[in-house]
Amino acid sequence: MASISTLRPPARAHTVGAPAGPARPLASSDALVLEGVTRSFGALRAVDDVSLVVAAGEKRAILGANGAGKTTLFNAITGDFPPTAGTIRFFGEDVTELSPFERIRKGLRRTYQSSLLFRDLSVRDNLFLAVRGVSNNRYSFLRPSARHASRAATQDLLERVRLAHIADEPVSSLAHGQQRQLEIGMALAGAPRLILFDEPAAGLSPAERRELVLLLTSMPAHMSFVLIEHDLDIALRVVEKVTVMHNGRVLKHGTPSEIENDAQVQAIYMGGKH
Ligand SMILES: Nc1ncnc2c1ncn2[C@@H]1O[C@H](COP(=O)(O)OP(=O)(O)OP(=O)(O)O)[C@@H](O)[C@H]1O
The missing domain is CATH 3.40.50.300 (P-loop containing nucleotide triphosphate hydrolases)
Structure with missing residues (x-):
């Protein structure tokens, strides 16, 4: 303990x-x-x-x-x-x-003891997928308005979990603590x-x-x-x-x-x- x-x-x-x-x-x-x-x-x-x-x-x-x-x-x-x-x-x-x-x-959301991040994708893309995954329009990837709203929501989350400065880094390059911050950001997707x-x-x-x-x-x-x-x-x-x-x-x-x-x-x- x-x-x-x-x-x-x-x-x-x-x-x-x-x-x-x-x-x-x-x-x-x-x-x-x-x-x-x-x-x-x-x-x-x-x-x-x-x-x-x-x-x-x-x-x-x-x-x-x-x-x-x-x-x-x-x-x-x-x-x-x-x-x-x-x-x-x-x-x-x-x-x-x-x-x-x-x-x-x-x-309702949860985080897990073990990481469920996409390690080869960037921080931003992980958050974007989380936003799309809980969106009502999650199957309409090509609709510009939905894409725009999701990008704005992704940027909000990046700032909320204090990862905006490494938004385009691949997850595999992040420190352990940053990965946990990202997991919290993903749980916050979709309010x-x-x-x-x-x-x-x-x-x-x-x-x-x-x-x-x-x-x-x-x-x-x-x-x-x-x-x-x-x-x-x-x-x-x-x-x-x-x-x-x-x-x-x-x-x-x-x-x-x-x-x-x-x-x-x-x-x-x-x-x-x-
Ligand atoms: N899928 C499962 N099949 C059988 N037993 C299980 C399963 N999941 C949990 N248990 C058992 O249930 C009990 C409670 O486990 P649980 O993981 O909920 O405890 P915990 O308080 O979260 O422990 P820790 O702090 O170690 O994570 C343990 O005896 C565990 O072995």
Whole structure:
């Protein structure tokens, strides 16, 4: 775990938010509502009865030790591995049965732990393809107006993820941190309503981590994100709320400071049992 040492000793042990059930009544301003979401692989319940609510515009981290079920939860939300029980609502709509692509069309995006970039293409072309891929006109490559709008959107993204100065470089020549910035840019194509970031700081140098924090703290206010991140220095700095998972279940929800000072969370991150 990258930043265990950054967890300070608890001022006092205390109970943070209750794990069971959505924390409050459903509201139309909720971006993502999970109720009893479970994903089994044979006898293993990788995600077990998870309920949580992410408000529109909210930035949330999901923490947990290796194997806690974080990525499986992301896969359930995106539909890559749909839940075996429970429901998922996205801006009030039940999307539990929808295909991954239908969820993308509704404004859900994700990044992956491993890179999905086209390494031989330029930074600009990768972003252009991402823009075209989520566009309503994605099959009309030859229509000048659609092409013009996509080029403008591509330029916006280049600037937003601070890669305009290397727009025409091939991805294969980029530093690792720049590639992760580009992945974030691609997830931002098409004005998403919620992005799931899967360990964006993995493998980054300290300087690249600072750049990542800048990017994550400058995300549009109305857009939500959910972040899986082992680097607690980053995770606790860029979100308003934290959900901690353990053995597939929600252990607790809380603010970054509540979670940082929680004895039970510390025990898990130190590799202890609770
Ligand atoms: N496709 C799969 N088939 C079988 N078991 C799986 C599959 N995907 C995940 N698992 C199991 O589910 C459990 C949770 O895995 P998951 O990858 O969701 O954890 P995680 O919290 O994301 O871990 P990490 O921090 O290491 O990425 C693990 O025991 C894992 O082996």
